[in-house]
Amino acid sequence: MARRVGFAVDLSGCTGCKACQLACKDKHRLGPGVLWRRVVEVAGGGWERDGSTWRDASWTYYVSVACMHCDRPICVEVCPTKAMTKGEDGIVTVDSERCMGCRYCEWACPYGAPQFDAASGVVTKCDLCSDHLAVGRDPACVEACPMRVLAVEDLEVGGSRGADTFPLPPSDLTEPRTRLAPHRDVGRAAIGPSRIGNEEEL
Amino acid sequence: MRIRTCCPAHNCGGRCLLVATVEDGVIVRLEADDRRDDDLAMPRLVACARGRAYLQRQYHPDRLTHPQRRVGKRGEGRFERISWDEALDVAAAEIRRVRETYGHGALFVPYGTGAYSNTNGSHLARRLFNLSGGCLGIENTYSWACTNRATPTVYGTRITGNQRQDQVNSRYILMWGWNPAEMIDGTNSAWFVKQARERGARVVCIDPRKTLSAVGLADEWVPIRPGTDVAMLTAMAHVLLDEDLVDRDFVRTHCVGFDAATMPAGAAGEESYEDYVLGRRDGVEKTPAWAEAITGVPRETIRRIAREYASAGPAMLVQGYGMQRRAYGEQVVRAGCVLAAITGNVGIPGGSASGLGLPAPDGGSRWLGFPTGENPYGTAIPVAAWTEAVLRGHALGREDGVLGRDRLETDVKLIYAVASNCLIDQHMNVNRSARILADEGLVEFLIVQDQFLTPTARFADLLLPACTAFETYGIQDGWKFGDELLFMPQLVEPLGESKSDYAICSGIAERLGIGEAYTEGRDERQWVDRILELYRDRFPDLPDVDAFEASNAGVHTRPIDEPAVAFADFRKDPEAHPLDTPSGKVEIFSKTLFDLGRPDEIPAVPKYVEEWESPFGEEARRFPLQALGSHSLSRVHSSHANNPWLQEAFPQRVFVNPVDAEARGIRDGDPVRVFNDRGRLVIPCRLTNRIRPGVVDIPQGAWWAPDADGTDRGGNVNVLTTERLTPFAHGPAAHTCMVEIERERP
Numbered sequence: 026m027a028r029r030v031g032f033a034v035d036l037s038g039c040t041g042c043k044a045c046q047l048a049c050k051d052k053h054r055l056g057p058g059v060l061w062r063r064v065v066e067v068a069g070g071g072w073e074r075d076g077s078t079w080r081d082a083s084w085t086y087y088v089s090v091a092c093m094h095c096d097r098p099i100c101v102e103v104c105p106t107k108a109m110t111k112g113e114d115g116i117v118t119v120d121s122e123r124c125m126g127c128r129y130c131e132w133a134c135p136y137g138a139p140q141f142d143a144a145s146g147v148v149t150k151c152d153l154c155s156d157h158l159a160v161g162r163d164p165a166c167v168e169a170c171p172m173r174v175l176a177v178e179d180l181e182v183g184g185s186r187g188a189d190t191f192p193l194p195p196s197d198l199t200e201p202r203t204r205l206a207p208h209r210d211v212g213r214a215a216i217g218p219s220r221i222g223n224e225e226e227l
Numbered sequence: 228m229r230i231r232t233c234c235p236a237h238n239c240g241g242r243c244l245l246v247a248t249v250e251d252g253v254i255v256r257l258e259a260d261d262r263r264d265d266d267l268a269m270p271r272l273v274a275c276a277r278g279r280a281y282l283q284r285q286y287h288p289d290r291l292t293h294p295q296r297r298v299g300k301r302g303e304g305r306f307e308r309i310s311w312d313e314a315l316d317v318a319a320a321e322i323r324r325v326r327e328t329y330g331h332g333a334l335f336v337p338y339g340t341g342a343y344s345n346t347n348g349s350h351l352a353r354r355l356f357n358l359s360g361g362c363l364g365i366e367n368t369y370s371w372a373c374t375n376r377a378t379p380t381v382y383g384t385r386i387t388g389n390q391r392q393d394q395v396n397s398r399y400i401l402m403w404g405w406n407p408a409e410m411i412d413g414t415n416s417a418w419f420v421k422q423a424r425e426r427g428a429r430v431v432c433i434d435p436r437k438t439l440s441a442v443g444l445a446d447e448w449v450p451i452r453p454g455t456d457v458a459m460l461t462a463m464a465h466v467l468l469d470e471d472l473v474d475r476d477f478v479r480t481h482c483v484g485f486d487a488a489t490m491p492a493g494a495a496g497e498e499s500y501e502d503y504v505l506g507r508r509d510g511v512e513k514t515p516a517w518a519e520a521i522t523g524v525p526r527e528t529i530r531r532i533a534r535e536y537a538s539a540g541p542a543m544l545v546q547g548y549g550m551q552r553r554a555y556g557e558q559v560v561r562a563g564c565v566l567a568a569i570t571g572n573v574g575i576p577g578g579s580a581s582g583l584g585l586p587a588p589d590g591g592s593r594w595l596g597f598p599t600g601e602n603p604y605g606t607a608i609p610v611a612a613w614t615e616a617v618l619r620g621h622a623l624g625r626e627d628g629v630l631g632r633d634r635l636e637t638d639v640k641l642i643y644a645v646a647s648n649c650l651i652d653q654h655m656n657v658n659r660s661a662r663i664l665a666d667e668g669l670v671e672f673l674i675v676q677d678q679f680l681t682p683t684a685r686f687a688d689l690l691l692p693a694c695t696a697f698e699t700y701g702i703q704d705g706w707k708f709g710d711e712l713l714f715m716p717q718l719v720e721p722l723g724e725s726k727s728d729y730a731i732c733s734g735i736a737e738r739l740g741i742g743e744a745y746t747e748g749r750d751e752r753q754w755v756d757r758i759l760e761l762y763r764d765r766f767p768d769l770p771d772v773d774a775f776e777a778s779n780a781g782v783h784t785r786p787i788d789e790p791a792v793a794f795a796d797f798r799k800d801p802e803a804h805p806l807d808t809p810s811g812k813v814e815i816f817s818k819t820l821f822d823l824g825r826p827d828e829i830p831a832v833p834k835y836v837e838e839w840e841s842p843f844g845e846e847a848r849r850f851p852l853q854a855l856g857s858h859s860l861s862r863v864h865s866s867h868a869n870n871p872w873l874q875e876a877f878p879q880r881v882f883v884n885p886v887d888a889e890a891r892g893i894r895d896g897d898p899v900r901v902f903n904d905r906g907r908l909v910i911p912c913r914l915t916n917r918i919r920p921g922v923v924d925i926p927q928g929a930w931w932a933p934d935a936d937g938t939d940r941g942g943n944v945n946v947l948t949t950e951r952l953t954p955f956a957h958g959p960a961a962h963t964c965m966v967e968i969e970r971e972r973p
Contacts, residue, residue, distance in 0.1 A: 040440065040443030041439050042275055042276060042409075043876045044259075044273070044276050044279055051257055068915065071886075165258065168261065171273040171414075172417065222915060225878065226878065
């Protein structure tokens with residue numbers, strides 16, 4: 026029986042080093058501006074004056090994001106050419122022969138997973154390194170993690186955890202298949218407004 | 228074909244395994260260490276972003292592919308193509324001419340770590356000169372000059388670290404300015420901290436920046452004003468005294484100079500460390516309140532950290548290197564060592580003596596195995612004193628750190644820079660260095676051998692194209708810790724006419740009449756075999772080059788099952804196993820430093836010395852912000868500065884706290900001018916809470932790109948930094964740097 030896998034990240038030990046992002050680019054030979062996996066810096070709070078000094082009341086954590094291989098993949102729903110499909114194994118893939126580059130999926134996906142490649146004129150995306158999975162290897166990003174906090178796990182429908190962690194959108198939109206263990210600052214992010222601290226890198 | 232090799236790490240703090248896929252003579256993919264086993268004794272060597280982006284450097288369109296000779300003025304960057312024969316003839320002729328005109332002391336090979344694979348790198352030029360009468364040598368480093376010198380003043384050695392596998396025995400880890408997640412400091416050093424934390428250690432990061440280590444490894448970040456770490460360390464000692472947390476037994480039996488009762492011979496009645504902390508002589512008690520005003524760290528935080536560190540059980544105080552590249556960088560090293568000693572964390576599992584921390588039992592990595600030989604000229608200067616050796620070599624003496632003779636005989640007249648961007652980008656005060664190099668009456672001939680037209684290479688008279696480490700055979704030693712050797716088979720042919728540094732230097736050696744002596748008849752692969760032989764005492768089962776290559780192992784590792792603990796014998800019996808210090812004990816008070824007679828700059832006990840540029844000085848009126856040049860994952864020093872994938876991942880920005888930005892009307896992303904009297908640069912800013920107010924960060928290593936007006940548009944922090952060196956180690960003080968910023972108006 027095919028595995029039904031999703032990415033799991035232990036945010037408590039993620040340093041935001043982007044080895045996963047670069048490994049993905051190397052494996053899939055992605056051009057400039059195309060990032061199937063991205064590392065988002067979550068920033069919030071600020072500095073408060075305290076007499077003669079400043080006190081840090083800010084928070085920071087990193088979330089490495091790729092395709093969530095959702096159980097209700099909105100990219101599949103909106104694709105007018107049926108280029109985007111979810112396979113038996115749960116992996117959402119795009120058929121570049123069928124894709125006409127309309128970019129509806131890119132617009133619809135709340136995770137930024139489908140990435141338009143200007144050079145080829147079609148949408149590209151994470152395929153969970155299914156060639157690796159087929160031979161018992163982990164995806165390139167997982168193999169690349171120097172902190173060993175990124176993994177693929179067998180996740181049954183409804184088995185996701187932490188999928189509503191900021192900056193991720195409400196998980197009931199698409200039922201993402203992922204498991205995130207919290208960073209110590211995730212709780213603080215829940216009590217005040219957070220923002221993305223590295224927008225230009227995404 | 229999938230071939231295991233080592234990341235061409237330049238001088239990154241890691242040495243990682245990569246798996247290269249080679250198709251039709253081209254490397255098309257670089258994958259992570261693919262070994263399945265991954266445990267504490269022998270963890271996988273997983274490369275960071277830089278290793279994974281390497282192909283963008285390897286096949287960069289700007290690679291140098293043929294020898295060139297300068298046309299036009301020096302520094303203009305205009306060159307014409309010449310043949311290898313002509314290039315090597317010119318190099319040999321100029322070396323001969325300068326040697327005969329000025330003597331061996333006029334020849335100089337600067338510090339350079341742009342290649343580090345034994346058959347590539349600056350040491351190839353060192354061997355060349357060492358076999359032909361010598362040249363002005365270098366000693367110490369840009370990176371850790373102060374800790375190299377100051378750590379032995381306390382412990383008599385630089386080997387003060389337990390092997391990293393021991394960290395899981397620690398209950399408390401103070402990452403003091405230490406940032407293993409970005410600077411790396413040994414492959415897996417960040418991962419070892421994570422292992423300790425998972426086993427219950429509390430991890431606290433003290434740093435002006437909330438580094439990636441502070442975010443991903445620590446339980447708490449304590450932001451501190453740069454250059455004031457000694458004040459906090461001293462106030463922590465005050466808390467220990469105040470609350471009776473000093474390990475009195477260890478101090479009495481293993482240390483000198485803590486108090487009046489433990490002063491070393493010949494120093495009775497002098498100011499002890501306790502005297503200094505309690506302010507008995509200077510009238511200033513170094514309380515947490517005193518330190519709060521200096522460091523910006525709340526007094527209750529200082530008190531709490533001191534208590535935690537002293538009572539948690541075995542605790543590690545791990546020092547970073549940035550804080551010792553500062554005005555009086557020797558002091559922070561000594562103060563950290565002293566705190567480790569008086570809490571009894573020396574010589575025990577889970578503890579740390581602090582300081583440089585080369586690993587027990589033997590100091591770890593040998594860095595390079597290629598035999599450079601002894602320098603027969605026998606004279607050396609601190610690496611960062613090269614500008615002075617050019618400008619006023621005749622006047623440079625022992626007081627400037629000159630070793631081997633009282634005064635230099637000559638100014639430096641020929642520089643042969645191999646794999647070195649230290650003449651421009653990586654040396655302090657770039658505008659000054661550029662003026663010095665542009666004057667053809669000073670350095671009469673400059674040979675630069677590199678893979679790219681770096682800002683240093685733009686000043687070359689002769690430009691020699693080196694191949695990358697993937698294009699020849701090489702070998703690399705596990706950085707700092709030396710737990711493994713990584714073999715680099717030649718993956719592809721050198722690009723264009725480029726050659727290994729070894730091959731180029733061999734060509735010059737031949738023309739200097741020492742070809743045979745230089746090569747000993749070996750090619751690069753045979754040298755790797757020879758180096759493997761030289762390492763066999765450390766790794767008895769090390770294969771020879773044929774077996775290494777045939778196995779496609781890529782790495783030979785010595786698993787660390789029982790990690791060594793530095794000073795364990797000394798701890799058990801200080802009489803039988805004395806330290807290599809004058810007293811045989813931990814020198815909290817150093818009689819050697821006392822005898823220098825410079826108590827204001829080189830005190831006998833570690834002291835907080837206000838920096839020559841600081842927020843507390845007159846200069847802060849015009850330049851109120853402290854500028855740091857952090858180590859970013861975007862580059863290894865200045866290598867990879869032109870790598871598009873890394874620029875995309877980590878764009879070069881000046882990082883500013885919103886508090887400072889708001890006061891100046893600066894918004895996120897604005898182009899910002901950073902300036903002081905030494906120089907100015909303009910790059911976009913990033914507003915971030917991850918830096919303390921009053922501090923800005925311009926990650927070091929970006930390539931200098933001056934516009935017509937002399938403003939650097941590349942974002943090289945060294946246009947702002949000072950060439951002034953530290954008083955004892957003669958090390959760089961680049962991070963002691965006051966600046967102002969303003970929004971750049973179009």
